[in-house]
Amino acid sequence: MRVKQVAENLGISEHTIRYYDKAGLFPFVARDDNGYRDFSEDDLFWIEFIKCMRQTHMPVSQLKEVAELYDQGSATKSQRQAIFARHKENLLHQKALIEEGLATLENKFKILENE
Structure with missing residues (x-):
C-alpha cells in the first residue's frame, strides 16, 4: 500500500507519514x-x-527508539516495555x-455562580 492509500485509510496526512518515515519510524516497512x-x-x-502515542505527546525520538528496538527482534522486549512504562x-x-485542574x-464555577 502506498503513502496516499495509508493516509486515506488512517486519516493522517501524506506529509505526516513522510515526516515519520524521514524520522526513522519505519525501518521495517x-x-x-x-x-x-x-x-x-x-x-x-x-x-x-504512532498516531495514538503522538497524541499523548510521546516524542518522535522515543518512537524511533521503539521502532529500532522492534526491528532488532524479541530480545529487545524488556527495553521496549521500559519505554512504555515510563510513558x-x-x-x-x-x-x-x-x-x-x-x-x-469546578470550584471556581461554583464561586462565580454565587456572586
Missing part, C-alpha cells in the same frame, strides 16, 4: 522495486500506534494534573 514504501496491513497498526507514568502524572475550575 518493505520497499517495492522502485524504492517506494510498500505498507502492509500490519504496518497500518504500527502507524495507528505510562508520564501520562498518569498528566492525568492527575488535569483532574486537579478540572476540580479547581
Whole structure:
C-alpha cells in the first residue's frame, strides 16, 4: 500500500507519514522495486500506534527508539516495555494534573455562580 492509500485509510496526512518515515519510524516497512514504501496491513497498526502515542505527546525520538528496538527482534522486549512504562507514568502524572485542574475550575464555577 502506498503513502496516499495509508493516509486515506488512517486519516493522517501524506506529509505526516513522510515526516515519520524521514524520522526513522519505519525501518521495517518493505520497499517495492522502485524504492517506494510498500505498507502492509500490519504496518497500518504500527502507524495507528504512532498516531495514538503522538497524541499523548510521546516524542518522535522515543518512537524511533521503539521502532529500532522492534526491528532488532524479541530480545529487545524488556527495553521496549521500559519505554512504555515510563510513558505510562508520564501520562498518569498528566492525568492527575488535569483532574486537579478540572476540580479547581469546578470550584471556581461554583464561586462565580454565587456572586
